[in-house]
Amino acid sequence: MNIQPGQQPLKSLISAESDDVTSSENSENENSQKKLVVRARAGRMRRGGPMPVARAEPICVPNQVAAMPIVMTGFVSLVPHTVLDAIALTNCLMVVQCTEPLEIFTGIETPNRYVVHDMYLRPMLFCNERSNFISRECCGSGRNFSMDIRDVFGAELMRCYRDNPCFSCTDYLGTQFQGQQIGLMKRECCDGHFNLLGAGCNQPLLIMSPCCASCGGTKIFPVCTYTGVKIGEIVRLYPGFLQEHLTDADTYLVHFPVDLPPILKLLLISSVFLIDFTFFEDDN
Known part of the structure; x- marks a missing residue:
């Protein structure tokens, strides 16, 4: 039995x-x-x-874009998965970083962990940083890492990896889905904005950084097409005075049009990690 x-x-x-x-x-x-x-x-x-408790009604997010202003095609085909079916029907996701008690009380940098929720606050993905102790303590937020992203059943779904070589002016974040390369996020050291390119398409997205992004408070990162048309936002929510000064755990809202290609929705989820490490990983 x-x-x-x-x-x-x-x-x-x-x-x-x-x-x-x-x-x-x-x-x-x-x-x-x-x-x-x-x-x-x-x-x-x-x-x-x-973690947040599931709701009967979805969270209403302002400033949402109803539909894509342009048609973006040419992306590589993705392996069918239930997560793709779920995100195809949503226009907003929440990425919650877990607080680390050991890091709070000892100051020792521990691997970051995130949970991706839908707007009913139901968990969809679990993300765990893979990095070594020396890089976390010596390099801090500038460290290289890989991020294992698993579904609610524990099966590995995606993997993100940061490549920021020493003496390099460019920061990269690559994303794989089921072992397949699906996109790349790039940021030049002299440029505060991020370029997001999906595999198979030559139309990149631009994620714009606000002025003084690392100064604290709620920060909005507009997501625009290559023609400059806004299609969504990545919002870092203000966690409150106590949490912001004691931890580096943050909560992000990622909203986009419902008809945005699923591959770009996955890339916007992974882009949260590079934004978090670039501006909000070091608590002051």
């Missing part, structure tokens, strides 16, 4: 004597289920506090 983790066997499927199940067995089952719930909550708290 296939029994899922935490599930108690059904006596009615084992024997016809299920009517003789005692109340003591039922109480033991209820106690074990309660223990499982407590352990899940404690583990979640231990990993930086509870």
Whole structure:
């Protein structure tokens, strides 16, 4: 019999004597289920506090673009996945960075972790930084890293990698989907804006940085087409005085037209990581 983790066997499927199940067995089952719930909550708290609670109604985000002003084609074909089906129906995503208690109390830089939610605040993707201790302590926010992005079942979906060689004036962030290269984000050191290019298309997106982006507060990064037409925004929400000065954990809203090609939606999610490392990773 296939029994899922935490599930108690059904006596009615084992024997016809299920009517003789005692109340003591039922109480033991209820106690074990309660223990499982407590352990899940404690583990979640231990990993930086509870995530946002799912809602019955979606969050309303202002300044949304109803439809793409231009047609962008030529992108590489993506392997079908349920995540692609989900983001094809949404016009906004929330990227929440997890707080790290060890980093708060000791000052030791730990790998960043993010959770991507839809507008019902249901988790869709889990992102974990892969980097070594020396690069985190010596290079800080300028370190190279790879970001493993997994779905809710734990299967690896995407991988982002930052390439910022020493003495280089250009910062790169490449993105792979199911092992396939789907795009590249680039930023010159003398330019505050980011260029985002999807694989197979020669029409890049421009992510514009606000003035004094790293000074704190809510910051808006407009997303424009190559002709300068605004199609969305990446908004870094103000976390509050205490969180901003004690941690570098941030929350971002990424909104775009519903009919934006799915490959660009994936690239906008990954672009949050480079924006976060460039402007908001070092807490002051």
